[in-house]
Amino acid sequence: MMLEIAGLDLAYGDAQALDQVSLGVPERSIVAIVGANGAGKTSLIRTIAGIHKPRAGTISFRGQDITGLPCHRVCDLGIGQVAEGRQIFPTMSVQENLEMGAMLPRARAQAKAAMAQIFAMFPRLAERRVQAAGTLSGGEQQMLAIGRCLMGQPELIMFDEPSLGLSPALVQEVFNAIRKLHDSGLTIILVEQNVALSLAIADKGYVLENGRIVMSGSGRELLGDDRVRQAYLGL
């Protein structure tokens, strides 16, 4: 397993956000974590990233215990994140935003080459490299968030609601980009409310409800499961 989580507990004050969450992410897989709003998906991502400190449980990355490590150390191990709401730097230029992604010790040397690659991948960003990132459209900001994450030379990328607020055509484009990144050898964790689309490209899926994993299986199995179809696909 590339990433292994066992018995993870997270609480905000008295509110339990994650309750005994255990899951595994194999190398080069796409793992989807689906669930309703408030189920704990973002909390899970941010706990893995080291932004929240868990109350109990362990997170290990390639056999190394990373529980409680600060976020800059977690990122430097190659665990990148495309966060919910993009979280770009609005007053900084597109290029500066990308540079910030490569401040990690692991990524600094390759920053120039990586930026050229990202501009080739998203030509829109190249056109707008000196523009303030806050003036980009939602779709462009999502491309920027993905590009900024790639600047950090990640080996595992956690996508948190990448389709949120995008038009169907753009959603398709983002999912294509995710699939391409997976084909190039990256491991993906995909957190989504768009259950149908994410389970369709996932090797493995987990269903999160009230901070607990209530179901897991291959993407195809979950898509065929009656409870999933009823609760999340409205079928």
Add this chain to the structure above:
Amino acid sequence: MTWSLVLNVAVGGILTGLVYGLMALGLSVIFGVVKVVNFAHGEMMSIAMYLAVLAFATLHLDPLLMIVPVAAVFFAFGYLLQIGLINPFINRPEHSQFMLLIAVALIIVNGLLMIFGPDARDAMVGYAYDSLQFGPLLVDKVRLYGAAAALLGSAALFAFFRFAPTGKAIRACADNYLGAQVVGLNVKQLYALTFGLGTACVGAAGCIMVLLVDVTPTVGTAYTLLAFVIVIVGGLGSMAGALIGGVLIGLSEALAGLVMDPSAKSMVSFALLVVVLLFRPQGLAGRRA
């Protein structure tokens, strides 16, 4: 009242204002990034003023030469203060941050009183009363040199934030705290660097200030307030605003001293603050929240 007198006073005020600007820049940078108001800002400056006076009295070092070493010491001081004392308060309510920094200010004032006593001290450099003549304009050398040094210091800080990777990373933290965590910036360390830079500014400003005013242990409180007024007039969190506000306050103080009475200068500064808050609450160069 002749025009040349008004011109002379105005230019003097603008030059003093640039030194105020450097001082306020420190407060602005700390507030803009760390979101903590350094209520011990002026008191910290009084430490720098004493260091410069001491270096002049014992080693006959020009206070302007003390700018770099004092700024370096202040950087380290601010860095450690942030890591050790202020960081645990970052997520606490504002009033407890306020209490913490007021406590720091009180400790500084009383520490200076214990060490130096209550009497005013100064650094009488050889050129203290010299001036340069440009046509009708007569400029004090201390003010001109001081303003040039302040401008240089501010320009260095602007360049750092614009071009240096670490400076950009600090801007990123100010722009989007969560975003900075997401890309793996070491926010805690960047905050400490920022606090160090802010205190380095005020340390540099203090070295310049001893050329213009005497120092007493209690002089700092007035400058904390002044820096606060400048930053609000210029726009909280805006670096250019701190300089603009500094120049404006320096100018208004000087003109108030000429037109009304030297003791009325603070009144005019506060009147300016009220006017700005009424008509442009985000400050002159500030962005609307």
